Amino acid sequence: MALRETAPPEPSAPRPGDDAVATTAPAASGRGGAGAADAGRAPARSGRRRAAAAPVVRRPVVPGAPPAPPMDAGDRHRLLSGAHHDPHALLGAHPAPDGVVFRALRPGARGVSLILDGGRHVPLNDEGDGLFGGSLALEAIPEYRLHVVYPEAEVETEDPYRFLPALGELDLHLIREGRHEQLWKALGAEPMVHQGVAGTRFSVWAPNASGVRVAMESTFWDGTAFPMRSMGASGVWELFLPDVGEGTLYKFEIATSYGTRLLKADPMARRTECPPATASVVTASHYEWGDQEWMAHRGDRPVHEAPFSVYEVHLASWRPGLTYRQLAEQLPAYVKDLGFTHVELMPVAEHPFAPSWGYQVTGFYAPTARLGGPDDFRYLVDSLHRAGIGVIMDWVPAHFPKDDWALARFDGFPLYEPGNEMRAEHPDWGTFEFDFGRTEVRNFLVANAVYWCEEFHIDGLRVDAVASMLYLDYSREDGQWQPNEHGGREDWAAVRFLQEMNATVYRRNPGVVTIAEESTAWEGVTRPTECGGLGFGLKWNMGWMHDSLEYMSHEPVHRKYHHHEMTFSMIYAYSENYVLPISHDEVVHGKQALVSKMPGDWWQRRANHRAYLAFMWAHPGKQLLFMGQEFAQGDEWKLERGPEWWLLDAAYGARADHEGVQHLVRELNGQYLATPALWQRDTDPAGFRWVACDSADDNLLAFVRYGHDGAPLLSVSNFSPVVRHDYALWVPQEAGHAWRETLNTDDLRYGGSDVRNEGVLERQQDGLLRMTVPPLATVWLRPV
Structure with a gap:
């Protein structure tokens, strides 16, 4: 919004309704984390100064408008308390028997004037509580803007309440049906030009809310000035804010039906503040992809008949301190040199608690801001593709954390989680499970899977904790779960969700593969959905992993008594399309690094390590190896330091011990790629x-x-x-x-x-x- 005069220093008191909206992202701060208790008052001064603008040009002023008809007391109360379902019916311009009634809500303003044709300023009457109104004897609603005078500045702005909804009927219909496959284009914050004016459309699903308002850093996290309108039975709330652009920090202020107010991050935010700050950020992509050849040919060969050797990476700790763009200069070259066909990224979606490794997600549509912005992440994926390397991403639809500013009880009631407390709580992780039976929740997750594939060109989704979704009694004792309608333990709503997700992703994105981390004997995980299966392309072979590592942990003299642990996998090797995973889960929490699981002295441990890797590469199934195991680091993975790269340093006396293993992995991948016998018939x-x-x-x-x-x-x-x-x-x-x-x-x-x-x-x-x-x-x- 253009300031009408040079802004003075920050006032001694905050201005909750100020219109000077930030258009670039400021440095990360904790202010985005204001809780519900702060929603009804302005927080302490931020210390930021307003940008200067051109000196005000004085316009002709006409006498003030006659008073507007008084607002219904009930409407006024609901509007000012943020609990009105249709603020556009009260604010803006509306025909009346004697002309046109204008009303604006500008808390903290000294005065508000209409700017009409020819630049005429018509002052509105102060109705108290930030409301300004007036009537003009006009035959039709004219084009107009607002001139708002604050104690220390003047702003000229469009009136948000003169705009028609920026969300179409088709979008609302698809949301109600749970079939909006590009949901991120309908909900969230979308910069756009609407009715010829640039701004941002805000929309959020909150069906139980009494009212929803947009709160921004520039309004000191007070949403009083910007109530949203309800879009009927869809449960969606919408508001187009002119002059609000990229970089704006925002949240949704939700009035619950029992009288409290919540300040919530946007579930559909495509960018977030860097944790521990929690605000959502208005963003749009300006990235130009260079991976057209990769995208055109990635689906040329079915994945189960293609080479598939995966290097699993935790981006933030692979080379601690590197950004997405800096990683793009090193990771593709390293992975290509070792000959892996794919990288698998541990979750990159935003998460507040770094030691969760990304598995407790609050921003399902936002790459973590710890390493850069969304376009920076696109640059990393693009760089890997241009190096000929596919990108798989860990995706976590099984659960979400209970942080009160995120999805938990989003509109005051269980919304994304089941209403049944017995079912909502995940006993292992202290989180909430998703309500897979709810249409809009299922749509939220299915569209999220599509989003990463289409917006970030992800080549595969490894779906975390599938077993915990499939079974109602997962990690629960008797009396802690309720059977399904048939008396069984299967969660059929979760089954239908997984089938829909897989079918949608494969239909929309040829060449993409979905991979299940599923540890039970559920039948048909990689069977097509039309045949009653879950529809995954591949499944992690947890049985092979556990059995083979158990065998390798024994002293050679005892291994003959465990021989079946190495042969049993071939009994069921063709029941699913398998990946053989030596993942991060096997080298943390006291389980030891791969080489340290082996018996014997240091030479024997490394020999066992090398023999096991070659056995794994030759065994039917694709393979996955977690970072650090490719050069036999002896310690467990630590989040704060990542792989022990110093073991490959020339100054380290035993460097050759580790370089030798790394050279073997390079040779394994080289021969693997050149030998179709090792991958063409993995499922035959x-x-x-x-x-x-x-x-x-x-x-x-x-x-x-x-x-x-x-x-x-x-x-x-x-x-x-x-x-x-x-x-x-x-x-x-x-x-x-x-x-x-x-x-x-x-x-x-x-x-x-x-x-x-x-x-x-x-x-x-x-x-x-x-x-x-x-x-x-x-x-x-x-x-x-």
């Missing part, structure tokens, strides 16, 4: 054949993988510290006659003892292939 039983699955006494496992062209790869793992000389393995005739070793984790380059098979190995007439199997090592062989 014909792509796998055991060579040795019963050699428990030798701690040895061997199998053949096939590609569509029949070209095989033989993987042999020896999980004992004994060299197996002249070891005989039966290999199928069609697998090949002459074999050559292509990878050996005992290679000196990787830190091994360099027991190798030189030259060509011939399959004998008896079908046996005789080879030397190095200790605590995995060897890959391919036909010559």
Whole structure:
């Protein structure tokens, strides 16, 4: 809004209704965190000064307008208390029997005048409590602006209450139906030009509220001046504020039906203040993408028949202190050098508590402001794509925290969470679960999944804690849960939500994959929705992870008693489309880093680590490795310091120990990409054949993988510290006659003892292939 004269210093008392709206984001502060108790009064001065503007140009002033008809006392009370459903019916300009009635609400103003054609100023009458009104003998409502005089400044502005709704009937219909797949374009703060005037449309779903107002930093978090209108049965409230632009800090002030007021962040905010501040920020994207080629071809090959090797990253701690744009200069190059096809980002949506690692989300539509703005995050994704790397994002629709300024009891009643307290509380995390049976809540989440894929070009969503959504009794004892309508423990509303989410994402975004973190035996997680499945593309194989790590934790002398833990996964390997995850969850909370889970001395631990990684890369299924494990850091991941990069520093005496493992991971990915047998038939039983699955006494496992062209790869793992000389393995005739070793984790380059098979190995007439199997090592062989 243009100031009409140079602004003096800050007044001694705040002005809750001041119109000098911030148009650029100020430094983060705690002021955005004002609670409900502060909503009805102006907080202490912020110390900010108003920007100077051109000197006021004096306009001709005519005598004041005759008084407006008095406002109904009930309407006046509801309007001033923020509990009126239709402030546009009371404010602005309205036809009357004798002309046009004008009324404005400007708390703290000394006077308000209409600016009519030719620049005429017509003063309105002070009706008290910030209300100004008057009547003019006009035949029609004219074009007009408002000139508002405050004790220390004058502003000229458009009247927000002269504008028609900026939210269309189709949007409202889709919201009511729960089918608005681009909900972020209808709700939240949307900068736009409306009726020829630039400003921002604010809209929020709060069906139980008595009234909703827009509170901004510039109004000292008092929303008195800007009540919103109810859009009927949709439960949506709307207001277009002219001259309010990007960078404006805002919240919604909600009057509850039991008389209290809440100050809430926008559930649909696309940008937030940097925590611990909690205000929402008006934003619009100006980013120009450069990943057109990637986007055009990412869906060329079905994911279950494509190479898929994932590097899991916590962005804030990968290189602590780096922003999104600084990460874009380092992360793509590092991941590309190691040969991973994808990165998986632990949650990037805004969250107030950093040690939650992003899994307790308050801003579902906003990338965390800790590392930069939304366009900065787009730049990071774009940079990864231009490096040929796909981007998967952890997505958390299972629950949300109870912070009183966020989603919890948003309009004074359970809204996003179930009304049943027994069902609303998540017993493990101290959070609320979503009400998956509520149409608008389901829409909020489905649209959120679409949002990240369409607005940020995300290639995959790894859906967190799916099991906790599927079962009503998850982590609950008897008496703490209620059966479904059929008497079972399944949450069918959650099932329908997941099916709708998957179907919508796949329909709208070809090439995107959804991945379930699901730890139970629920049938059909990766089965298509039209066949009754949940519709995910891939599922984390938690059973393989737990069993194989349990096996590896035993001393080699005891491993023969646990041999089945390494073979059992092949019993169910083709029941779903699997990812083999060694994720962050396995290297925190006392579980130790991957190399530290292994028995033996330091050399044996690293040897076990290398052998296990090669076994994992060869096993049917895609693979995921958490940062730091690619160079065998010995300590658990710590949020505050991230990977122990110093282990790769030239000044560190054991640098080669860690570089060797890192070099192995680079080689594993290189051969993986070049060997279709390792990924083309991950979901086809014909792509796998055991060579040795019963050699428990030798701690040895061997199998053949096939590609569509029949070209095989033989993987042999020896999980004992004994060299197996002249070891005989039966290999199928069609697998090949002459074999050559292509990878050996005992290679000196990787830190091994360099027991190798030189030259060509011939399959004998008896079908046996005789080879030397190095200790605590995995060897890959391919036909010559």
